[in-house]
Amino acid sequence: MSTPNERVAVVTGAARGIGAAVARRLAQDGFAVAVLDLDEAACKPVVTEIEQSGGRALAVGVDVADEQAVQSGVERVAEQLGAPTVLVNNAGVTRDNLLFKMSALDWDAVMNVHLRGSFLMTRAAQRYMTEARWGRIVNISSVSALGSRGQVNYSAAKAGLQGFTKTLAIELGKFGVTANAIAPGFIETEMTVATAARLGIEFEDFKKAVVSTIPVNRGGTPADIAHAASFFAGEAAGYVSGQILYVAGGPHG
Incomplete structure (x- = not known):
């Protein structure tokens, strides 16, 4: 169980990419971290890395779109x-x-993971937050929420997460719980590599073309998103809620 001064964070999709970077960063910040992903075994390397750095972590295999699996998974986090x-x-x-x-x-596959999954996870976790009279919810949206050719499902889901975030902020604020969203731009992950492949473009060529449109003249990394998540999850962000932060190397929104 957690020590009196140790808070517990849950990160979904945390076996790799942005989720893994966020899990590692929150562990560095002093949180015990539940590393959730579809495949529990895939979470183990992240857990091992956190433990070897002196932190506490738990690998949990959960399909976030499965109501019973989410409930069981969150209860397991609370117990362990x-x-x-x-x-x-x-x-x-x-x-x-x-x-x-x-x-x-x-369409359904994308909606189920992004929207249904975020709803189920938040509904399961919020009772622990409201009981503690303190909580932080961080939803990962995307610049695709503003529209992205070939991604009508993904764009709709990521835009939906922004409305979800704002409503959570309204409903849960009186319990000391904040809700914010991060909308990443071009981040170098397996997902962006897959996007380049779908378009039939070599990743380096794809990256070069995208970076040429970014004011800071570089692509983003999972660590860039982890820095923002660290702020939203911390004590200092207690008066920031219902916000959408575009971490995209330039103006959006």
Whole structure:
């Protein structure tokens, strides 16, 4: 269980990429971290890294779109690490295609993970936050929320997360719980590599073309998102709620 001064954070989609970077950063910040992903075994390297650095972590395999699995997973976190008071909803998938080619299954797959998953995880975790009278919810949106060709499902889901975030801020604020969203721009992850492949472009060429449009003249890294998550999860962000922070190397929104 957690020590009196140790808070517990849950990060979904944390086996790799942005989620793994956020989990590592929150561990550095002093949180015990539940590393959640679809495949529990895939979470183990992140957990091991945190433990070797002196932190406490737990690997939990959860399909965030499965109501019972979410409930069981969050209860397991509470029992083995302590009551979670920070939740980072990062789990996501893409099923890109132009609208006329997109199947209903591709639409549902993206909605289920991003929106249903964030709803189920937040509903399960919020009771621990409201009981503690302190909590932090961080949802990972995207600049794609502003529109992205070939991503009507992903764009709709990421825009939906922004409305979800603002409503959570309104409903949970009186319990000392804040809710904010981070909207990453171009971040170098397996997902952006897959996007380049879908477009039939070499990743380095894809990256060069995208970076040429970014004011700070570089691509983002998972650590860039982790820095923002660290702020939102911390004590100092207690008067910041219902906000969408674009971490994209330039102005958006």
